[in-house]
Amino acid sequence: MTEQELHRYAVEVRQRAYAPYSRYAVGAVVETEDGTLFAGCNVENAAYPQCMCAERVAIFKAVSEGHRRIRRLLLVTEDGGTPCGGCRSVMAEFGSPEMDVIIATPEKIVKRYRLGDLLLDGFEFRRDAS
Numbered sequence: 001m002t003e004q005e006l007h008r009y010a011v012e013v014r015q016r017a018y019a020p021y022s023r024y025a026v027g028a029v030v031e032t033e034d035g036t037l038f039a040g041c042n043v044e045n046a047a048y049p050q051c052m053c054a055e056r057v058a059i060f061k062a063v064s065e066g067h068r069r070i071r072r073l074l075l076v077t078e079d080g081g082t083p084c085g086g087c088r089s090v091m092a093e094f095g096s097p098e099m100d101v102i103i104a105t106p107e108k109i110v111k112r113y114r115l116g117d118l119l120l121d122g123f124e125f126r127r128d129a130s
């Protein structure tokens with residue numbers, strides 16, 4: 001799938017964000033190593049700690065469907081925001097330091113990173129867990 005197609009998919013899923021508190025809608029699409037795609041949006045809750053980021057929704061969907069390796073993630077926010085620290089750690093669990101992390105607004109792609117550049121010296125425990 002091309003980057004533009006990933007972008008369109010993430011823009012579409014962002015429209016399903018449940019963000020009545022922050023009003024900050026986020027959409028994410030992850031591509032697993034075999035090319036399967038999983039999309040997620042942020043889901044907020046009146047009890048704020050129970051909110052879930054779009055990136056983790058997409059990654060957890062992939063893992064729950066039997067996928068363990070993620071090679072690319074595209075994130076869409078209104079202003080080109082980057083993933084929070086928690087999501088960076090979750091990405092590191094299932095992606096390599098070379099994993100592509102693509103940041104976009106609804107209109108266009110604005111930044112490209114390697115995960116290793118977003119999470120320097122990240123926590124690694126049981127790296128070979130399966």
Ligand SMILES: [Zn+2]
Nearest residue numbers: 053083084087
């Ligand atoms: Zn996050």
